[in-house]
Amino acid sequence: MKKKINLSLNCSKSIRRRREIKYVVIHYTGMQSEIESIDRLKNTRSKVSCHYLINRKGLITQLVLDNKVAWHAGKSKWKKLNNLNSSSIGIELVNKGHQWGYENFSNLQIKTLINLCLNLKKKYKIKNENFLGHSDIAPLRKLDPGEKFPWKKLSKFGIGIWYKAKIENVKIQKSKRNDLFFYNLNKIGYRYFSLRKRTNKDKMIVKAFQRRYYSHKVNGFIDQKTLNISQFLANQQNLS
């Protein structure tokens, strides 16, 4: 794939083995411009970086080589993992983000992203379910890539999980709905909540889930459809 190389020092010095790469984490830059973003990802004081950045024209800049650990995820959890940096590739999409004017991702950007992900998937044998958004692994801190990111489209290429159009209606007492939802999320891989008691941070988790799977209804309320989706995806976990 055509790419510019513009290396950042914000990465591990040591080399990781190919088989350590198991995840791809997708981000948006959340800054005013591409230049500003690259500056930050290279500035040694920022201590952040990523492997690939894709601009709105669909051009790739590689900032960290795949065999080094880039510092893109920060504090994060997924399934049994803490700190996803060591086992992942981080991809940043240029987008001003929620803070500066969240825009649709461009078609060229998504096209390039799909090609890049398919490449990485093949090269490192990355599973569908291991393509994640930053907000999946840090739901209390992060919103990216956000509700405009086309997860459904990507899933058609085997990049990330999705649900089918007709999913079963989960019948359960209203009072038990919340517990079931969080049980499902735990099974899917989400962390940062308790299975035993509900807290006021839970709403952030619900929103993170909706941002990815029910993007026109990011309200933090577990309605019937939100629950149905969680149930479908949790059941899929048994199969893989």
Ligand SMILES: [Zn+2]
């Ligand atoms: Zn991010």
